[in-house]
Amino acid sequence: MALMSCRNLTIFYENTCAVKDVSFDIEAGDYICIVGENGSGKSTLVKGLLGLIPLRAGVVRCGEGLSPTAIGYLPQQTVVQKDFPASVYEIALSGCLGRRGLRPFYGAEDRKKTLENLKRMGIYDLRGKSYRDLSGGQQQRVLLARALCATDRMLLLDEPVTGLDPIATTELYDLIGRINREQGVTVVMVSHDFRYAIEHGGKILHMDRELLFYGPTKAYLKSDACRRLTGGMGK
């Protein structure tokens, strides 16, 4: 059984069909980039996988002991967060909350895990700083650390590099790649960055409301779906 298996997902967003009859399997250790044009249902699909919006039809099944709430999610930034007074540590620690269940306060192992993840993301020294004073790249690392606190198995990233400068973008992609390779965390990433997706993604999932292509990147480059997105300029 795959880590996550989706069958015939159909999702409506404000009365329009955003995702139609999509089926695919995610295997443990995969690095999947979800590509497609604006409004092709990429973010909606991710939200559907997480159960944030109701499915009109179809099922999402988690296998290999993955709990649906133990998926690390990195959502797109909201307006609220831009000037939010919270320290880096507080935000990363809140990733542990899912595991606490009904217990109201954090334990020692939560704090330890949070500090480890902050170190891993290279922002340990910033832990006392306020989130609103950080650069865009640093903010994304905080959210990545928080996502890692929530999971050891699978990350779902929704356009993590939006608004970052080229250097911060490369650094963040490197971090994500390392998490995938060194910790064996499955990564599913919505990406606008087509070139990065085909260079680094192990598999490509091409959405245009329906699933146009899902499979290894090499096969994707030869597919019609790829030609459609690049207008024949691919390779």
Place this chain on the structure above:
Amino acid sequence: MIALIQELLSYDFIVRALIVGTLVSLCAALLGVSLVLKRYSMIGDGLSHVGFGALSIAMALNLSPLQVSIPIVVLAAFLLLRISSNSKIKGDAAIALIASGSLAVGVIVTSLTTGMNTDVNSYMFGSILAMSQGDVYLSVGLSIIVLILFIFFYNKLFAITFDENFALATGIKAKMYNMLLAFLTAITIVVGMRIMGALLISSLVIFPALTAMRLFQSFRGVVICSAVVSVLCFVAGIAGSFVFSTPAGASVVAANILMFALFSFAGFVRRRTV
């Protein structure tokens, strides 16, 4: 200074107002941080107007004011929350509708029954004489419940305030905690409205949180600071109202304004020097 405190404490009604007011400003400040950050500040204002309507109806029917207005305002809180989470109706406009609607109902009910008199004035702008002994017990009980629930759910409230989608994805029932927040806010507003007045109570929710955010960098720092600032301003406001014979609610707001200016200046200086 000591003589002033002794004189203040020699009046029963001031002691009652101080006990209830301190607890209410504590609750309002704690909840206010989440409300302001979630862009729900106007809900507090809307609820206080609904509270005014409920209060007038209770008075007209000769019922206990708190027991009538609490259920009505709690219901209104859930309604407002639903409206603001529904993207098709603009939340701020809906709140304005409900607020002015309830105000109108309240004014009509009062003028048809008791007439527009000092009672109306005291609902609108608060009265330090409003608390009876029974009200005090009920208010203290409710405030303590609000405080306990807030401390118990502090971490979850932080998570849904910062990022509702992430919280949902990790299995936190964000809707339930939003309802909890609305519920606690409704109770705090109704209890505090008697002293502060329907038109001024929302300042207790909004001011301390904004003041604390001028200076503090962490969520916990902001929460603790806003609680301290809120209680200080309340006590200072009541003392000021006693000394200068100004209305209690307005004096508390004035103290909050001064504190906000002070913190803004301190924040400005710190940003310059760091």
